[in-house]
Amino acid sequence: MFTTRPELSGTFGMVASTHWLASAAGMAVLERGGNAFDAACAAGFALQVVEPHMNGPGGDLPILLWDGTRVRVVCGQGPAPGAATIDAYRELGFSLVPGIGPYAACVPGAFDAWCTLLRDFGSWELADVLAFAIAYARDGFPVTPGIVGAIARMDPSWEVSARVWRPVDGRLRNPMLAETYERLARVTGLSREARIDAARDAWYRGWVAESLAAGFLTGDDLARYAATIEEPVARRFGAWTVFKTGPWGQGPVFLQQLALLDGDLGPFLGIEHVHRVIEGAKLAFADRDAWYGDSAPVPLDLLLSDEYARERRGLIGADASGELRPGGPSPRYPFVRTGAVGDAEPTRGDTCHLDVADRFGNLVSATPSGGWLQSSPCIDGLGFALGTRAQMFWLEEGLPSSLRPGARPRTTLSPSLAVHDDGTVLAFGTPGGDQQDQWSLEFFLAHAVFGLNLQAAIDAPMFHTDHFPSSFHPREVALKAVTVEGRLPAETVRELGARGHAVEVTVDWSQGRLSAISRRPDGLLRAGANPRGMQGYAVGR
Known part of the structure; x- marks a missing residue:
């Protein structure tokens, strides 16, 4: 059958994703001795920068991994806030959870999921896997037609979003997000695992969390959250x-x-x-x-x-x-x-995907999404938007996917x-x-x-x-x-x-x-x- 390009084959390592810059970042990690889990994290953080209309740090992430012997799931799907009840939405006049804005936000789970994968299965420092995303955000990357279209659909009243997502000469930079990543990369600890956990604490219980509260989402919701490792x-x-x-x-x-x-x-x-x-x-x-x-x-x-x-x-x-x-x-x-x-729903985004295999027998399949630039205002000082996954709850009682505080929305x-x-x-x-x-x-x-x-x-x-x-x-x-x-x-x-x-x-x-x-x-x-x-x-x- 006709193919647009050859099926690749080799024995050292492979990375496939929805953006060539993310694939390049993952492959660079493999070339420098990292395993599939390190490479997936580098590619995943890169996707948050180069496909900001498809995913972002404020979004969600399920991961399936093979460690050579078994399959496990890392669940980075954040739950509904504690104050998000059916009655609370109805009091605001909603019959459905809105598709845009702060009242559609759940706890952002993607950052903790990538950190959990890196800490428990990877071998690299968080600073090293973040380096590719930081470079793309600081130096810029080519703007695709999809990003241009998403920027055109942003609410014109979102002033910070208009400042952050403004292409110049066909290139988009996000120095605000680069600074967020760089600050997280500078955390200290006595071990690699402790440094990763320190960054997680900063995100969910520290200086990042201080700026994330919006809609029903509070600091307590963030402080309680941790990605989980589950059976498939x-x-x-x-x-x-x-x-x-x-x-x-x-x-x-x-x-x-x-x-x-x-x-x-x-x-x-x-x-x-x-x-x-x-x-x-x-x-x-x-x-x-x-x-x-x-x-x-x-x-x-x-x-x-x-x-x-x-x-x-x-x-x-x-x-x-x-x-x-x-x-x-x-x-x-x-x-x-x-x-x-x-x-x-013109502000709905799409999703990213990546797959990685290394020479050690490990494989990763991950589908990051949410936190779309066109769906929620950019957070000043952080350089990213919250997700809108709560729209997948029903405001009807008695369904398995009914809105319930602390429950995960039934993600796609x-x-x-x-x-x-x-x-x-x-x-x-x-x-x-x-x-x-x-x-x-x-x-x-x-x-x-x-x-x-x-x-x-x-x-x-x-x-x-x-x-x-x-x-x-x-x-x-x-x-x-x-x-x-x-x-x-x-x-x-x-x-x-x-x-x-x-x-x-x-x-x-x-x-x-x-x-x-x-x-x-x-x-x-x-x-x-x-x-x-x-x-x-x-x-x-």
């Missing part, structure tokens, strides 16, 4: 075991979709393949919206069981379903509004790891909000089922459905909606319409920003990255 959720699929975050995020929806795809899918990108993936996504995402969240128990054993998958698989017919059909015992579905998805951020029976480990993921576990699934099927190499699987035509409530304000749903790249086979597109799907053919090379890295048991590394948007690159040797 896993499911078998053929010769693979696939690992995702717990149901505080949407990760298990990937596993539910896999469970529904039992049997022959037919030719690659043929009608049976695409139709069954879309219909399976509708069922899995209906369960996500009825059952996933951090505010009530989630019956995950049931939702991932073979018996449940067989029952749900029987609901997939020859034609497009127009219903929202959660399963399980007495599902409670949120109130939804039908309408066009994706146009009503969803990195992936998969381990083959032969010992091959695969790290992959994409930005894309609700589409993450659709585009990632299609990539995985292209590679694991249809045999495409990593780059070919990334380059293949993508598609997704919006047949479920959007996780973003104003939370609308577009029943039967399917978006396909124009490169999808014409016969498949025609047959989708004949089966009742509401098909929108969008421009080529517009859906997904995937990257992926694999490591075989003999140490051979392979990598690929997304050509869409001309930003993502894989590097390695």
